[in-house]
Amino acid sequence: MILDVREVTKQFGGLTAVDRVSFSLEGGEILGLIGPNGAGKTTLFNCINGVYSPTKGSVVFKGKDITGKHTYDIARLGLARTHQIVRPLNELTVRENVVAGACYGKDGLSLRDAAKVADDVMETVRLSERADVLASSLNVAQKKRLEMARALAAKPEMLLLDEVLAGLNTTEVSGMLDTIRHIREGGVTIIMIEHIMHAIMNLSDRIIVLNYGEMIADGSPEVVSQDEQVIEAYLGNPELAEQILEEGRA
Amino acid sequence: MKRFTGLLVSLAAVVVLAVIPLITHKDSSMQSMFTILLGIALASSLNILLGYTGYVSFGHIVYFGIGGYVGFYTMAQLGQSLWIALLAGAAAAAVFSFLLGSAILRLRGAYFALATIGVNEAMKALVSNFDPFGGPIGMTLKVSFYKDYGGFSNIGWMSYRLLIVVTLAVVITSYLVKKSKFGLGLMAIREDEDAAEVMGVRAPSAKTWAYVLSAVFPALVGVLFFFKNSNIEPGDAFRLQLSIEMIVMVMLGGLGTVIGPILGAGAYQALRSTLLTVDKVKDVQLAVAGVLLLLIILFIPTGAIGWVRRRFPRLRRVLE
Numbered sequence: 001m002i003l004d005v006r007e008v009t010k011q012f013g014g015l016t017a018v019d020r021v022s023f024s025l026e027g028g029e030i031l032g033l034i035g036p037n038g039a040g041k042t043t044l045f046n047c048i049n050g051v052y053s054p055t056k057g058s059v060v061f062k063g064k065d066i067t068g069k070h071t072y073d074i075a076r077l078g079l080a081r082t083h084q085i086v087r088p089l090n091e092l093t094v095r096e097n098v099v100a101g102a103c104y105g106k107d108g109l110s111l112r113d114a115a116k117v118a119d120d121v122m123e124t125v126r127l128s129e130r131a132d133v134l135a136s137s138l139n140v141a142q143k144k145r146l147e148m149a150r151a152l153a154a155k156p157e158m159l160l161l162d163e164v165l166a167g168l169n170t171t172e173v174s175g176m177l178d179t180i181r182h183i184r185e186g187g188v189t190i191i192m193i194e195h196i197m198h199a200i201m202n203l204s205d206r207i208i209v210l211n212y213g214e215m216i217a218d219g220s221p222e223v224v225s226q227d228e229q230v231i232e233a234y235l236g237n238p239e240l241a242e243q244i245l246e247e248g249r250a
Numbered sequence: 251m252k253r254f255t256g257l258l259v260s261l262a263a264v265v266v267l268a269v270i271p272l273i274t275h276k277d278s279s280m281q282s283m284f285t286i287l288l289g290i291a292l293a294s295s296l297n298i299l300l301g302y303t304g305y306v307s308f309g310h311i312v313y314f315g316i317g318g319y320v321g322f323y324t325m326a327q328l329g330q331s332l333w334i335a336l337l338a339g340a341a342a343a344a345v346f347s348f349l350l351g352s353a354i355l356r357l358r359g360a361y362f363a364l365a366t367i368g369v370n371e372a373m374k375a376l377v378s379n380f381d382p383f384g385g386p387i388g389m390t391l392k393v394s395f396y397k398d399y400g401g402f403s404n405i406g407w408m409s410y411r412l413l414i415v416v417t418l419a420v421v422i423t424s425y426l427v428k429k430s431k432f433g434l435g436l437m438a439i440r441e442d443e444d445a446a447e448v449m450g451v452r453a454p455s456a457k458t459w460a461y462v463l464s465a466v467f468p469a470l471v472g473v474l475f476f477f478k479n480s481n482i483e484p485g486d487a488f489r490l491q492l493s494i495e496m497i498v499m500v501m502l503g504g505l506g507t508v509i510g511p512i513l514g515a516g517a518y519q520a521l522r523s524t525l526l527t528v529d530k531v532k533d534v535q536l537a538v539a540g541v542l543l544l545l546i547i548l549f550i551p552t553g554a555i556g557w558v559r560r561r562f563p564r565l566r567r568v569l570e
Contacts, residue, residue: 049448
């Protein structure tokens with residue numbers, strides 16, 4: 001078990017954004033995290049990687065209690081993430097962005113070693129050609145890949161992907177899916193938030209569904225997409241759910 | 251060798267300026283170059299915080315004052331040598347900036363900038379009322395003190411040579427920081443502090459060390475300045491306007507580059523000394539500094555070097 005989230009609750013004033021969510025995750029799994037807008041998905045990410053300190057509950061990563069630890073300390077344990085709204089280091093080059101990811105990541109590499117890792121990672125996410133331009137000059141799809149590259153360069157054991165497919169066109173989506181599979185083959189455990197159903201149903205080993213901060217389902221994509229509560233809260237139409245699954249298999 | 255081109259160009263810029271008085275042997279030339287080197291050293295130090303880390307310190311001159319006062323006290327009251335005074339001044343600035351940095355670097359943006367102004371003014375008021383430092387009158391070094399340093403007439407030149415050493419040390423430090431992992435962390439903080447932390451950059455400690463580093467050199471400059479001056483008082487040591495001028499120098503030359511603050515300080519100080527000779531209008535250089543800052547922020551926010559680097563990417567390796 002690489003991650004154990006126990007009864008995590010996050011309140012902002014009177015609003016409970018995440019409400020007693022518990023789940024655990026085996027190494028190498030891909031876990032999909034879905035739910036309507038405002039369900040608390042990103043907040044849950046923030047509680048896991050230390051951007052927020054949970055109001056209640058605990059998070060255990062690799063057997064260590066990381067609840068309330070600084071986000072940079074958690075990052076150095078091998079937990080990397082991407083942001084839903086991309087956050088490139090604009091005035092630095094693409095290479096510098098990725099090198100920074102590598103040298104402050106799990107292994108704390110020297111600049112020289114980090115440069116080598118960065119070259120490999122930029123190859124993986126197909127950014128090598130843009131290595132020496134400023135991050136601000138990338139287009140949206142490239143910025144998403146940069147987020148991914150920076151997280152990967154840290155050589156994480158676990159990766160939190162926050163809507164890396166949003167805003168991409170069909171070709172870009174399939175390219176990104178290949179990249180994600182490639183990462184999983186490298187043994188990295190992944191939790192991903194996604195709204196593109198066929199992608200997440202297809203990719204995930206398991207899916208959990210949040211609604212108003214509460215976890216309303218936890219299971220395989222097949223089971224979750226048949227779940228009445230999930231259909232009512234999120235998927236809407238049962239036939240549509242079937243159809244999505246079909247598409248995913250195709 | 252190629253790796254260090256950027257550093258060599260920056261050092262060469264300082265050396266070319268610094269040797270002029272050494273060749274001409276003119277007192278007036280030394281005095282004006284002293285002001286320029288002082289500007290370069292202060293601006294380059296500030297750049298580590300302002301340019302690399304992205305934190306605007308409006309009251310950075312406080313470290314010039316603290317270094318100056320502690321160094322001066324060490325010489326005038328404790329009877330120690332200039333060398334001990336330099337160490338004491340730098341140590342005092344380091345300790346104070348570490349403690350203060352740990353506290354106020356939690357503030358971001360305008361709040362941090364305001365806090366730094368407050369610190370400078372508070373320190374000035376404190377020193378003005380602190381009897382061991384001579385209160386509002388300050389302290390004076392006796393002529394006899396300078397016997398060990400080749401006599402009073404030699405002090406200007408001796409201080410000048412030492413200032414060259416300090417200035418070169420600042421420039422080398424600035425370059426090494428920029429090219430290091432530490433520097434990359436600082437620049438990540440400048441671009442997006444929250445994202446940097448998520449990437450594993452320990453922002454609180456990185457910022458504090460950047461702040462300490464940018465405080466130590468102004469303290470050394472302060473010790474030298476007041477040693478040469480033979481007199482120190484609160485108004486001279488904690489001059490807020492010099493603080494603002496430091497920012498103008500960095501912005502003019504190019505934020506976050508090694509050579510930018512060198513050229514910016516050179517150009518600004520040269521302009522300033524020309525304006526100082528204008529009759530009738532007192533302190534016109536401050537108005538000019540204000541207008542200059544406004545124009546830079548409006549039209550070339552990356553400064554002269556930033557602009558050149560953007561226009562001519564090939565020059566990037568030469569102009570670090």
